[in-house]
Amino acid sequence: MSPLEPSEQAPGLLIGEGVQFGDGVELGGNVVIHPLTRIGNFCVIGDSAVIGRQPMLGRHSTASDEEQPAAKLADDSVICPGAVISAGAEIGPAAVVGDQTQVRERATIGAESVIGRGSAVDNDVSIGARVKVQSNCYVTAGSVIEDDVFLGPGVVLTNDNTMGRHEAGDPPDGPTLRRACRVGGGAVILPGVEVGEEAVIGAGAVVVDDVPARKVVVGVPARELRDVTEEEVLERWR
Amino acid sequence: MSPLEPSEQAPGLLIGEGVQFGDGVELGGNVVIHPLTRIGNFCVIGDSAVIGRQPMLGRHSTASDEEQPAAKLADDSVICPGAVISAGAEIGPAAVVGDQTQVRERATIGAESVIGRGSAVDNDVSIGARVKVQSNCYVTAGSVIEDDVFLGPGVVLTNDNTMGRHEAGDPPDGPTLRRACRVGGGAVILPGVEVGEEAVIGAGAVVVDDVPARKVVVGVPARELRDVTEEEVLERWR
Amino acid sequence: MSPLEPSEQAPGLLIGEGVQFGDGVELGGNVVIHPLTRIGNFCVIGDSAVIGRQPMLGRHSTASDEEQPAAKLADDSVICPGAVISAGAEIGPAAVVGDQTQVRERATIGAESVIGRGSAVDNDVSIGARVKVQSNCYVTAGSVIEDDVFLGPGVVLTNDNTMGRHEAGDPPDGPTLRRACRVGGGAVILPGVEVGEEAVIGAGAVVVDDVPARKVVVGVPARELRDVTEEEVLERWR
Numbered sequence: 187m188s189p190l191e192p193s194e195q196a197p198g199l200l201i202g203e204g205v206q207f208g209d210g211v212e213l214g215g216n217v218v219i220h221p222l223t224r225i226g227n228f229c230v231i232g233d234s235a236v237i238g239r240q241p242m243l244g245r246h247s248t249a250s251d252e253e254q255p256a257a258k259l260a261d262d263s264v265i266c267p268g269a270v271i272s273a274g275a276e277i278g279p280a281a282v283v284g285d286q287t288q289v290r291e292r293a294t295i296g297a298e299s300v301i302g303r304g305s306a307v308d309n310d311v312s313i314g315a316r317v318k319v320q321s322n323c324y325v326t327a328g329s330v331i332e333d334d335v336f337l338g339p340g341v342v343l344t345n346d347n348t349m350g351r352h353e354a355g356d357p358p359d360g361p362t363l364r365r366a367c368r369v370g371g372g373a374v375i376l377p378g379v380e381v382g383e384e385a386v387i388g389a390g391a392v393v394v395d396d397v398p399a400r401k402v403v404v405g406v407p408a409r410e411l412r413d414v415t416e417e418e419v420l421e422r423w424r
Numbered sequence: 425m426s427p428l429e430p431s432e433q434a435p436g437l438l439i440g441e442g443v444q445f446g447d448g449v450e451l452g453g454n455v456v457i458h459p460l461t462r463i464g465n466f467c468v469i470g471d472s473a474v475i476g477r478q479p480m481l482g483r484h485s486t487a488s489d490e491e492q493p494a495a496k497l498a499d500d501s502v503i504c505p506g507a508v509i510s511a512g513a514e515i516g517p518a519a520v521v522g523d524q525t526q527v528r529e530r531a532t533i534g535a536e537s538v539i540g541r542g543s544a545v546d547n548d549v550s551i552g553a554r555v556k557v558q559s560n561c562y563v564t565a566g567s568v569i570e571d572d573v574f575l576g577p578g579v580v581l582t583n584d585n586t587m588g589r590h591e592a593g594d595p596p597d598g599p600t601l602r603r604a605c606r607v608g609g610g611a612v613i614l615p616g617v618e619v620g621e622e623a624v625i626g627a628g629a630v631v632v633d634d635v636p637a638r639k640v641v642v643g644v645p646a647r648e649l650r651d652v653t654e655e656e657v658l659e660r661w662r
Numbered sequence: 663m664s665p666l667e668p669s670e671q672a673p674g675l676l677i678g679e680g681v682q683f684g685d686g687v688e689l690g691g692n693v694v695i696h697p698l699t700r701i702g703n704f705c706v707i708g709d710s711a712v713i714g715r716q717p718m719l720g721r722h723s724t725a726s727d728e729e730q731p732a733a734k735l736a737d738d739s740v741i742c743p744g745a746v747i748s749a750g751a752e753i754g755p756a757a758v759v760g761d762q763t764q765v766r767e768r769a770t771i772g773a774e775s776v777i778g779r780g781s782a783v784d785n786d787v788s789i790g791a792r793v794k795v796q797s798n799c800y801v802t803a804g805s806v807i808e809d810d811v812f813l814g815p816g817v818v819l820t821n822d823n824t825m826g827r828h829e830a831g832d833p834p835d836g837p838t839l840r841r842a843c844r845v846g847g848g849a850v851i852l853p854g855v856e857v858g859e860e861a862v863i864g865a866g867a868v869v870v871d872d873v874p875a876r877k878v879v880v881g882v883p884a885r886e887l888r889d890v891t892e893e894e895v896l897e898r899w900r
Contacts, residue, residue: 190673190691197428197438198454200673200691200709214477215428215438215456216674218691218709218743233438233456233474233508236709236743239690244758245738246774262483267456267474267508268524270709270743270761282482285508285526286744288761288779298484303526303544304562306779306797318588321544322562322580324780324798324815324847336587339562340580340612342798342816344847344865349812350794351899371562371582372612372630374816374848374866389582390612390630390644392848392866406644406866406882423589435666435676436692452715453666453676453694471676471694471712471746500721505694505712505746506762520720523746523764536722541764541782542800556826559782560800560818574825577800578818578850609800609820610850610868627820628850628868628882644882661827 189221202238204256214267222256223273229259232267232285240273241291241309254291266303278315296333311360320371328360334420335363338371338389347377364399366420384419427459440476452505460494461511467497470505470523478511479529479547492529504541513545516553534571549598558609566598572658573601576609576627585615602637604658622657665697678714690743698732699749705735708743708761716749717767717785730767742779754791772809786834796847804836810896811839814847814865823853840875842896860895 190200196213202221210228217231220238231237238257254274262280265271269283274291277283281295284303289295293307296315301307305323314333319325323337326345331337345358359377363369367381370389381387382399391408400414416422428438434451440459448466455469458476469475476495492512500518503509507521512529515521519533522541527533531545534553539545543561552571557563561575564583569575583596597615601607605619608627619625620637629646638652654660666676672689678697686704693707696714707713714733730750738756741747745759750767753759757771760779765771769783772791777783781799790809795801799813802821807813821834835853839845843857846865857863858875867884876890892898 188673188689188691192673197426197430198436198456198674198692213426215426215474216436216454216472216692216710218674230480232480233477234454234472234506234692234710234744236690239709239743242706242708242740242742242758244740244774244776245756247758264480264482266480267477268472268506268710268744268762280483282480282485286506286524286762298482300482304542304780308797320562321546322560322798324796326815338580338582338587339564340578340816342814342848342865344814348894349814349844349846349862351894351896368587370587372580372610372848376865386587389580389614389632394865418586418589420589435664435668436674436694451664453664453712454674454692454710468718470718471715472692472710472744502718502720504718505715506710506744518721520718520723524744524762536720538720542780558800559784560798576818576820576825577802578816606825608825608850610818610848624825627818627852627870656824656827658827 190218205238208261220257220273224256224258226259226261226263226279228262230264231259232265232269234268235265236270237265238271238273260297272309274309284321290327302339310358314365326358326360328358330360330362332363332365332367332383334366336368337363338369338373340372341369342374344375345377367397384414386414386418428456443476446499458495458511462494462496464497464499464501464517466500467502469497469503470507472506473503474508475503476509476511498535510547512547522559528565540577548596552603564596564598566596568598568600570601570603570605570621572604574606575601576607576611578610579607580612582613583615605635622652624652624656666694681714684737696733696749700732700734702735702737702739702755704738705740707735707741708745710744711741712746713741714747714749736773748785760797766803778815787836790841802834802836804834806836806838808839808841808843808859810842812844813839814845814849816848817845818850820851821853843873860890862890862894 193199193201198216204222208227212230214233223238260279264282266285268286272291276294278297282300288306290309293311299317302321308327320339326343345360362380364383367385386402388404392406393408427440431437431439436454442460446465450468452471461476498517502520504523506524510529514532516535520538526544528547531549537555540559546565558577564581583598600618602621605623624640626642630644631646669675669677674692680698684703688706690709699714736755740758742761744762748767752770754773758776764782766785769787775793778797784803796815802819821836838856840859843861862878864880868882869884
């Protein structure tokens with residue numbers, strides 16, 4: 187038996203039991219909302235979005251198959267067409283999750299952050315407030331992204347130097363991106379790397395070592411080019 | 425109130441007011457077509473595609489929230505399953521927009537061009553005729569792509585050297601790709617770069633400077649390797 | 663006339679004639695299943711997935727437009743929300759096809775393999791058993807991926823050094839990835855490259871030459887760094 191039923195609330199809507207809607211929610215066409223999902227006031231959900239599905243694991247997956255709590259969309263959040271938000275994800279106030287994106291279980295996205303079209307926020311990721319993740323990025327499991335970070339398009343974060351050859355149960359080793367750092371388009375960041383506050387990574391760089399705060403690094407592998415100037419820091423541009 | 429209503433014209437179809445259909449249009453299942461969209465003769469629209477939605481902006485977005493004109497699909501165009509085409513986009517005659525792609529407002533795609541699966545064409549992009557954009561590319565806002573250009577898979581174009589720290593209202597500084605240039609898979613092109621006619625960018629290159637016409641560049645950062653030969657130019661292969 | 667009809671079997675389901683279901687199949691909401699698709703026992707198909715569509719080619723495509731045989735999902739396979747599987751694709755037992763992925767005609771995916779979220783497996787690709795393709799990868803037409811291979815996130819495979827300027831009918835020249843090799847995140851592999859058994863490609867590398875078995879290569883262009891040790895080979899970690 188499917189946990190979903192057609193609903194008259196919007197065209198093509200399928201909805202599970204116990205979904206909570208705030209005031210003034212707007213729903214597109216053919217939306218799917220799984221049981222118990224909590225949708226805040228004035229949220230907007232685009233066509234064909236899927237909200238609150240339980241994780242779908244293969245028969246041989248070693249990932250936890252425990253039932254996740256309901257997905258939560260805070261007030262004023264916007265979920266664009268074709269996005270897939272798992273149960274156990276939390277979307278912050280006035281955050282925007284772009285077209286055809288994915289946000290997985292136990293990922294949290296802070297207030298006013300934007301996840302660009304086609305990007306993926308994997309499980310167990312923490313994203314702060316006012317973060318901009320541009321299009322086609324991959325934010326790997328276990329990453330920590332602090333407030334005001336900028337990821338350019340096509341950035342790839344990685345979390346496993348062994349590429350699958352480690353003891354079962356080792357936690358993922360996602361990068362840590364400190365407050366207001368900026369990562370150029372197409373950059374690749376290796377497992378466990380910490381990028382300091384207000385640091386800058388050039389487009390296309392491959393970052394194998396930690397990046398100190400307020401340093402600019404470029405190249406493959408990434409090397410220090412210069413310091414970030416006072417004119418470049420975030421406070422200057424708010 | 426939703427602007428969409430179920431229609432008997434195709435299974436699972438949701439449609440807005442004033443949509444114009446040409447002759448011989450084929451529709452897949454669960455398609456969503458927003459009001460006033462203009463669909464030319466013999467267009468094919470795949471399952472779960474979303475056509476003509478208005479832009480969905482966050483509460484704090486600085487982008488224009490003005491209503492866009494209807495999306496236009498020219499005769500013989502093909503929109504594949506899961507694609508999302510915004511209001512204000514124009515798809516040219518016999519163009520193909522692949523599975524799970526995105527085409528945004530004020531983007532124009534020329535005749536017989538192909539946008540590969542999973543790629544994104546951002547707002548205010550101009551794409552000429554017979555362009556091939558392969559899979560998983562990101563064509564950033566403000567890019568100009570002339571006729572007969574080839575983008576390999578996973579190419580990333582960027583448009584903001586400041587990564588968000590600039591005066592409000594500065595226009596995006598997307599690259600310009602001149603006629604019949606070719607960009608290898610996974611290459612990254614920096615903001616404002618102009619790639620000359622018939623130039624070639626090697627796979628994985630990071631292009632920080634303009635590339636003269638008929639030059640081949642490779643590497644990080646990209647450097648000139650050789651000239652394009654007479655045997656390689658497009659006229660030889662039509 | 664559409665080949666699809668609404669079905670009571672699941673909410674929002676559209677289904678074609680002659681679809682075969684095994685025992686215990688689970689279907690999400692708004693799924694589309696095209697005619698003659700064969701779905702094995704205990705398969706799970708997520709919301710808004712599209713299974714078994716015929717290829718959609720542009721009016722000027724040179725690709726074969728012959729009708730493909732039905733898609734086949736083997737027992738225990740899992741197709742996640744928003745995935746698009748073409749007619750002519752074969753998904754192996756207990757394989758997992760992630761959210762928003764694409765698998766095209768004449769691609770075969772072996773037992774227990776996982777295709778990560780947002781990745782694309784193009785036409786005429788052979789993928790073995792227990793392969794892990796992480797998120798946002800592009801596996802180009804004609805690639806051969808043997809058993810136990812690992813592709814990190816954002817990997818790009820390419821198959822045409824001429825970028826479209828070759829004789830009509832030349833077959834695609836996808837890479838060959840031998841048993842148990844591992845490819846780091848964001849790496850780009852050039853056409854026709856063979857990566858040897860148990861070889862390792864570093865994150866962000868651009869691989870222009872064949873990689874011998876059990877060698878580690880890194881950089882742009884990729885160069886040998888060291889041998890893979892006995893402690894790293896797959897047998898040690900099963």
